[in-house]
Amino acid sequence: MKSAVCNTKRASANIAHELKTPITRLCHNLLTLRDEADQFHTSRDKDFFRHLDHALEDSQRLTSIFDALLRITQIESGARRSRFTRIDLAQIVDTVTEIYQDVAEDARMTMYVVKKDAPVIIQGDRELLIQQVANLIENALRYCPTGSRITLGCGLDKEDGIAWLKVADNGPGIVDEEKERVFERLYRVDKSRTDGGLGLGLSLAKAVAGLHHG
Structure with missing residues (x-):
């Protein structure tokens, strides 16, 4: 059972590491889109901005989750003892x-x-x-x-x-x-x-x- 738990944690860490880059890129692209959209804002854009802000909030939350998962994995590995x-x-x-x-x-x-x-x-x-x-x-x-x-x-x-x-x-x-x-x-x-x-x-x-x- 201990081996299975270790393998699960290792797999979780690998998944988090692989997804961190595309999630970070997605967050950056949404921020860029938000900045560009502000320049062309009209009263008809309310729904667009609402959906864009929700997508940005979700991407930032995902980034926080992956950062925390990677941090926990680093701590559990004992690397921080140095x-x-x-x-x-x-x-x-x-x-x-x-x-x-x-x-x-x-x-x-x-x-x-x-x-x-x-x-x-x-x-x-x-x-x-x-x-x-x-x-x-x-x-x-x-x-x-x-x-x-x-x-x-x-x-x-x-x-x-x-x-x-x-x-x-x-x-x-x-x-x-x-x-x-x-x-x-x-x-x-x-x-x-x-x-x-x-x-x-x-x-x-x-x-x-x-x-x-x-």
Whole structure:
């Protein structure tokens, strides 16, 4: 079964790589067409512009999906470990808090930070860890009801010397039967949602955790 999973991931990566170029070219051509069409716009062109804008939005969404798939594949391959440096998880928490504290308040949620003043040093990829935490917080902001609490923290368990980085919320959570599938690429718990998500945020979060032996 493990071999089948690996082959499936490899096939997905190859497909994403092969389709990335034509999708990018399509997006560029639609942007060019949109710019040229603006020069000859008349009141009779409303339907044309609406369909063109929808096609452009779809092509940009496809580009985002392929970028994310290729990024996840690169992370899972372990290639990013060559970029590991000495980083402080406390600084990761501070950076993400600075970005999302006001966003949480605007969404009428409360963001708590749990960490000590001492640094929590690991070998890791700062960019990927920030993206991982940001994905989890954005999920909480998107799916938790007004008044929810989001907790972001890090620390070091002195007994075993293991560093930890955590995002938690008190929202509705995920039903048990869905928990095994939420990390699958492009899988969405509620198929009827039209919030613009790609269904890849948790896949990337898991890949980043695995890269850091989490």
